[in-house]
Amino acid sequence: MKTIIVTGASSGIGRATAGLFLAEGWQVGLLARRGEILEEMAAGRDNAVPLVADVSDPDAVQAAFRDFNDRAGRLNVLFNNAGIFAPGGTIDEIALEDWYQTVNVNLNGMFLCARAAFAAMRGQNPQGGRIINNGSIAAHVPRPNSVHYTSTKHAITGLTRSLSLDGRGLGIACGQIDIGNAHTSMVQGLVDAAIAEGREPDPTMAVEDAARSVLHMATLPPEANVQFMTVMATRMPYIGRG
Numbered sequence: 001m002k003t004i005i006v007t008g009a010s011s012g013i014g015r016a017t018a019g020l021f022l023a024e025g026w027q028v029g030l031l032a033r034r035g036e037i038l039e040e041m042a043a044g045r046d047n048a049v050p051l052v053a054d055v056s057d058p059d060a061v062q063a064a065f066r067d068f069n070d071r072a073g074r075l076n077v078l079f080n081n082a083g084i085f086a087p088g089g090t091i092d093e094i095a096l097e098d099w100y101q102t103v104n105v106n107l108n109g110m111f112l113c114a115r116a117a118f119a120a121m122r123g124q125n126p127q128g129g130r131i132i133n134n135g136s137i138a139a140h141v142p143r144p145n146s147v148h149y150t151s152t153k154h155a156i157t158g159l160t161r162s163l164s165l166d167g168r169g170l171g172i173a174c175g176q177i178d179i180g181n182a183h184t185s186m187v188q189g190l191v192d193a194a195i196a197e198g199r200e201p202d203p204t205m206a207v208e209d210a211a212r213s214v215l216h217m218a219t220l221p222p223e224a225n226v227q228f229m230t231v232m233a234t235r236m237p238y239i240g241r242g
């Protein structure tokens with residue numbers, strides 16, 4: 001049985017992706033802070049492993065990955081997905097605590113989980129595995145009033161490239177999926193804000209479409225890798241002048 005850890009598994013893209021991999025017969029580590037939701041997702045599924053952890057807590061991340069490896073015996077894939085979008089604004093309007101929290105979850109959290117996965121994949125026999133980082137359209141072009149979120153997502157692209165290079169000789173592939181407007185609760189908040197301001201909200205796509213894209217990346221043979229993938233709502237303002 002192939003194995004994967006999905007971070008941010010309790011909601012949004014993470015939840016949809018974890019559900020798809022469970023249905024496909026993978027052993028899935030469900031990593032998030034909200035244990036009651038993870039237990040509900042795992043109910044009746046022998047291939048689900050709840051892993052309660054805050055991705056910005058180094059000790060909790062290490063313990064969660066160690067627990068999964070002890071149960072599963074191997075880690076084939078990490079979907080490094082957990083992230084937040086704190087209240088936006090221009091740089092002088094963003095509260096410092098929101099900046100620090102965004103960096104802690106979106107960058108430090110992804111670093112810590114990638115670090116734990118890389119070590120596990122390097123040490124297992126046979127050696128190797130795959131890390132898939134959830135970037136964002138914001139890893140290329142920002143939304144207005146999102147300097148905190150955009151900065152972290154640009155950093156994830158650097159993380160992806162470095163992991164690809166450093167993992168090359170160890171059989172550890174790393175790719176990045178940049179998702180545009182999958183209809184999660186976070187995106188619904190942006191839709192609601194646009195409507196409240198009298199603006200036309202951006203088009204969205206089903207979150208399941210993002211999950212299927214992750215599955216494609218994860219099921220490639222070891223000799224193939226999607227380095228960067230963009231999957232987005234077809235009519236969202238992204239290409240050219242929007």
